Structures are given as structure tokens and as C-alpha cells.
Amino acid sequence: MVEDVVRTLGFLCMGSRLRRIGERLQADTQQVIDEAGLSIQAGQYPFIAAIDRAGPLTIGELAQAVGITQPGATRTIGQLLELGYVDMQPAPDDQRRRLVSLTDKGQDLVDHSKKVIWPRIAAAVADLCGDLDGPILEQLAAIEDGLAAVPLARRNAAKEER
Amino acid sequence: MVEDVVRTLGFLCMGSRLRRIGERLQADTQQVIDEAGLSIQAGQYPFIAAIDRAGPLTIGELAQAVGITQPGATRTIGQLLELGYVDMQPAPDDQRRRLVSLTDKGQDLVDHSKKVIWPRIAAAVADLCGDLDGPILEQLAAIEDGLAAVPLARRNAAKEER
DNA sequence: CCTTAATGTATAACATGTTATATAATAACC
């Protein structure tokens, strides 16, 4: 068994560590989504959630809202267009800006997600780390250990059983 | 100004959030490395640190030690071979396994890094989040705000001035 | 107004993670 250097090195490898935990969390989240039979990627959810919250947004505003760069937003919106969840049209007053809005199918997805999927995911993550406290490195260790012990998809409202 | 949905949604977008903070932290770390004039990527450091700590390791052990998949480790080790920091040769007793070891150049890099760069990075990250406490979402918010206010590269032993 | 600068989006090239699978070497089992 090999030592986990990223964990051992602590603050020095914090970037690598946060990335890999985030990737693991997103993969686990994807599993919950897939098991619910939905056709969407975990990373696409923040985009439709942003439009649901704020109304139609431009590519640039979406990039800001989700915290990635504009080309990344352009690509993800392209995928959501393909999937039929959003619609895009030039802003009437400024032909450079593209307003992205939810289609009926997209709104249905949001409505269903709000009712069924998002609460489940949020509850599972809260089960994983909602009660944690203390220095961040300790919390990260607890999260990694927790995910290794019980993956996110098995943390649905069955907290008491453990 | 658009709302940061990933932050707003809390536990629901924790995966995206950790990933993006990790990416930001690694980009900032890279800046520190570049400013020191070193030719290495932040993401490659854990590999040579692992070998420095444990001695020659196989590709599979390195993948484990760094917490990524084997193909990822194969690629990064390929880059470190190109850079001349590591050497690879089949294990004498098992020709399937490839033992990766530090070259003299690689050992020099580690020695110099231990003395100059790693303490600087660790100190900057500790300055950013070493004193934090409390629920993880609050700490993440503090980290994001902290990075926006003062990037990692400007957090070198000048903590008192702020 | 007409040129030039600024802004918003798209595209290209690259980085680095993943999964699935091919290939080579070793271990296991009649």
C-alpha cells in the first residue's frame, strides 16, 4: 500500500486535492443522476439552474454565473442546445449577445430536478460533510474517507442506518 | 453583475465548486513556480515528491500515491521523462512493472524545491486558509473571496502587512 | 459619417482528467 502524497503534503498540494475531491464528488453525483434516468451531465446542471433562477442569460453572463471561462460556457451551452434543454437567439438590441433561455423540455427538467434529484443530491452531500467542522485539511480528509466508505449514491435518507 | 449560482446552490454544486477552486489554486501555484524560474507543472510535483519520499515506484504505485488513474500517471511520467527529471526501467523481477526513479536533475529539483518553493507555496496556502474554521461551505467562500482579494503569489511572508 | 476601438461570441490548440481496451508478462491450473 502506497502513501497518499497529496494528502500527506497538506497545504502544498491543496489544489490537486480539491480538484480530485471535486472530480470524485461530481462522478458520484453523476451516478445519482444516471440512476434517476435523466439525460444530463452533472456539470451542465449549474447552467440550467442559473437560467431558471435569473431568466434568460447571455453566454458571458452564464460563464460568470457558473464561474468558468467564456469558451467553456459556449461549449456547454452548445451541448444543452443539442439536448434540447435550451434555446439561443440574438438579443434584439445587440446582435453580438446571445440570449440563452430554457425550452419547455428544459423547464420540465428543472421542475422535476427541483422536486426529486436536487434535494437528493444536496441531502447526500450534506450527509457527507454537513456536520463537519474544524480546519479544512481535516474536513477534506473526512470527506475522502467518507466517500471511500459510503459513496454519495448510497447516502439517500438512510443516514440513521449507519 | 450576475449571481454565482455554484456558490448559491451550496451542497448541490459542491463538486463543481471544489473543482473550480482547485483549478484556481493550481493556476496560482503555477504562477509561483513560474516566477521562481522552474520548468515544471504544478500537477507534476506530486509525482516527483512521491518518488522522493518512497524511493522508486511503479506507474501503478504512482497513480495510487497521487490519487489519479493509471493512464493519467502514464502520461505525466512520460512528460517527466521528456523533461529529464525521472528515469524508467523494467523491474528486474517482473518485466511488466516499470520502476520510475529520480534522475540527478530530478533530485536537484526536489532539493531546491524543498528549500525554496514548497515552503513558499505551503505558507501562501496556509495564509489563505490555515486559520479558517467552521462549516466547509463557509470556508470555501472565504477561500474564494481570499483568492479574489489577494492571489496566492502575493501571499509570501507578508501576512502582517494586510 | 467613417475610421478606430471596444465588446461578445466562436473557434483553435492545448492540458489533464476519465473509461475502455490492447498488449505483454507472469501466475495458476489441469
Place this chain on the structure above:
DNA sequence: GGTTATTATATAACATGTTATACATTAAGG
């Protein structure tokens, strides 16, 4: 001991982030 299973690494194909840059449209200045 020769076939079959397992193991270790390499490679292919893909996902999703980045930076740099091209292109179209609008704003600004003379």
C-alpha cells in the same frame, strides 16, 4: 509444461477545463 487467467502498462477516444485569437457587431472620436 501448455493453456488460461490475471496483472501492469500503453494507447485510443472522449470530457471539460484553459489561453490565445478570429470574427462580427456596437460604441467612440475626429
